[in-house]
Amino acid sequence: MTVSVLLADDQGLVRAGFSALIAAEDGLEVCAEVADGAAAVAAAREHRPDVVLMDVRMPVMDGLEATAAITADPALAGVKVIVLTTFELDDYVFGALRAGAAGFLLKDVEPADLLRAVRVVAAGDALLHPRVTRRLIAAFAARSDAEPLVRPAALDELTERELEVLVLVARGRSNAEIADDLVISPLTAKTHVSRILMKLGARDRTQLVVTAYEAGVVVPGA
Template sequence: MIRILLADDQRLVRAGIRGILDDEDDLRVVAEAADGAVALDACRELRPDVVLMDIRMPGVDGLAAARRIAADERLADVKVLMLTTFDLDEYVYGALRSGAAGFLLKDTEPAELLHAVRVAARGDALISPSVTRRLIAEFAARPEHGGAPDRRLDALTGREREVMRLIAAGRTNSEIAAELVVSPLTAKTHVSRIMAKLGARDRAQVVVMAYEYRLVTPGRP
């Protein structure tokens, strides 16, 4: 059973999303929150698998709450998906960098929402790759967002850098395995080692680092 915390300041939005989630046998909304502070307290008490977090909420907003969740070692297994309208926020890059697992548009199709929650819970792939890659590329392309190499990349082998590029392209472990002609277990091992060497919380942060330190070029496959 995947346990979900739903954080949004609009009651109707929460009700609509909850209705979609609660119809599934393997998903259960364990709590709701109307602001980031309540969401953070609920995370510490309930330890949900996934948090669906609205970016803009009164008081402690979703970005601040996501950063605090990412910084709390007790919540290391909690995956945060930010709910956004895409063209609304210039803070999404910072949210990814701070530990959000990915983004969902508020008008996303129910099937995509369900898929995203399940994928986030197992930590297997970046959520909504087309949306997240576009956001990362936009913000990483700006001069203030880096360009200098990171010494942590020196610890990666040539194959691990290749795998990191494929992660940045939104590939799942199975797709990485097929492209490199290796077993899925080998691909998963490469991904795990990359995350450990970089100190990345999840695949989203690996993608951010790949763009930020120019291992991949924004706007190119």
């Protein structure tokens, strides 16, 4: 099965580089290239790609608006968005996750890591590297305009064990690491994460992190 990728970036050289890299990889193809967010949304609706590589800063409509538009469209439920950012844009990273992105990459990502990310997200997994998660947490903690804590009623449906797992997910732990921490099997850890996703109505692991911090289940720095 070939994974189709939509490239959305206003820098032609960046698009050309990513396009050449993806085109040279077996099982991956570029279905379209666009230079602004509005065009990205239109292209997603036309081509229905498996993955969109979305830059944040683009004309007409920025990447976060475009990401939100794509993830909110029921007809595009199968389209996953990876937002491209830098460590200097941590606030944008948080906004991207809230907008429904399946993950994010640094714009200076190594070619092998980019290709792996596309495959991981296309397979339905979230891309949330612990190193970047720590930066995200720090950015959230430093936000002076952070909204008041909102605890979703669905959190009360989680078992004590599921709350423990949610805390570990929010701290950037992988399923294997969660299994080690709680002395359970990786399959059991994966099952817990799946149930938490279902109970909280979250699209993926990245949204669990956002929910945990916004609800105060995990406190930055604690």
